[in-house]
Amino acid sequence: MSVRANGMANGVAVGGCDVADALIALRDLKTQFGDFVVHENLDLDVKRGKILGVVGGSGTGKSVLMRAIIGLKPPSAGTVKVFNVNYYRSSEDTQLSVERRWGVLFQGGALFSSLTVAQNVMAPIREHLNVTEDLARDMAALKISMAGLPSEAGAKYPSELSGGMKKRAGLARALALDPEIVFLDEPTAGLDPIGAAKFDDLIVNLKESLGLTVFMVTHDLDTLHAACDEVAVLAEKKVIACGALNEVRQTDHPWIQEYFSGPRGRAALAAGEP
């Protein structure tokens, strides 16, 4: 706990983000590429059943943070605990069991280009679950429909899909194993405003109905207002503020003030208020 107190002394502690009931807990995290340090002494908790939006300027390592949590970028110091398991210190079996409990939507969808959408969704099902082909098909159909795609989309190849459909198909694949946590890397980037708003709704809806916990990297102020329960701001190599949007917005940090008080921030705020 002393470590944590230390971390908070450096950052600006705002309510929320308590240790209790945290599905993801990062302590003293340090990541680097060669000599270039991306994060240092970074602490973050993600609570069960919440949508956390991670914001920060370009190059503050939002995506790197996500990759560190999902096991793609081993940190050079500190601990990453997901479901109370230290992923990087675990046996392969434990890692696998953790991987089956999360779903990841990469920025471009990262669909397997040689498979149709339905086959993409079925890939993790076939690999990890002991189910018949019929059930796998039914499950794929369910996820595809829940992700908001028409049934014809199942037979399409990723190259035939628009950007928004790719994201939805990627989300369907991320949901394939009924994960408890879903990681979304800039889910609304590159979508038109209408598509982005629909995607926000979809995520809130899925969170409500499936009890998902969502870790979302985003640039989109509208998404922050529309979808996120909590916001974590990355700057100066750590989380400088974390909590409900209203609280974070009050924080007296130049970047945060500029981010939320800029023309876009005000517009999103105005739109977000009923």
Add this chain to the structure above:
Amino acid sequence: MADSAAKFDIDLLDGMLALYPKGDWRARAVGAVDAKLRDFSDDSVGRDLVIDMSGVERLDTTGAMMLQRTFHACTQRTEASRIIGATDAHANLLDQVRDHLAPCHIEPMQPNAFLQVLDRLGEGVADAYHAALQLMSFIGQTLATLFRVVMRPARFRWTSTFHHMEEAGLDAIPIIALMSFLIGAVVAFMGAKILRLFNADIFTVELVGIAVLREFGVLLSAILIAGRSGSAFTAQIGSMKIREEIDAMRVLGLDPMETLVLPRVLALVIMMVPIAFIADMVGLVGGGLVAWLAMDISPALFMARFEETIILNHLWAGLIKAPFFAFVIAVTGCFQGMQVAGSAESLGQRTTLSVVQSLFMVIVIDAFFAMFFLEINF
């Protein structure tokens, strides 16, 4: 509790079918029960059904979907049919999946096999025709660009050309020399074994000399360059195409033919002659070494015999082909790079195609030269 696999009981309740699912109805636990549940719903189509959820310990969308599927398959939607005993969370899940039960398409529709074969055959022929036309047009464009640049030499990209001369030419010499050395040695060795039967060991010199100078030196260089640089040209230009760099160049008034294609083509054409010459020499050394070590033909004897029997024509016959091979390899490589569209997958296909096509054309051209030299007794 979590380990109790999904199962279900069937009973009658007030004269209606009743289904009692029990245990863990999550995706990882329902695999075994799915087939039985399907049998049950096939058997009871059209009957009223009550599903009592009270025995379900855990549920996720997959389990909820299976139960809803069964419910909708069986019931006649009368008031009597219902799902009872669900906790709030489970009821919520059941509600959520209800609208998403429609099956979806898994694979694109396939027309029948015979039509498909015909379709692919026709497409292949049409593609080959168009590709040939496009390649011709590309060669024409390259030559036109060359002509334009010759008229206005200030526009020539020296830096780029020298860069490619180094990368595609100079850097390739060690590997080409090694291969050529080995081939020269192998030819000498194979030839010597047969020639010895006729007591004609000394003809090994002619064999090595003619084979290496006329064919192997230049052909081997061309094959290695096609694999090494032709594919690299496709990959370089192709990835620029994917990142829209080529479009950016056009918009900025830079001609990609002038800035990308011409330097590569010229670099390879210029470098191919010295490369082939080096390959020739190293091949002869390899052959000579084997002749000396395995057949006691001393270097002095080898040289004397070589001077006596091998006329310079053999060397020219080989080297004259080098620029043609280089031109074909570089143009094909650049052409395929320009044909890359959209995805990284297309880049991979085009790179393969570039190597296959340039090797094919190199060998066709080689055959033409062989016939031509035969006719003119060169």
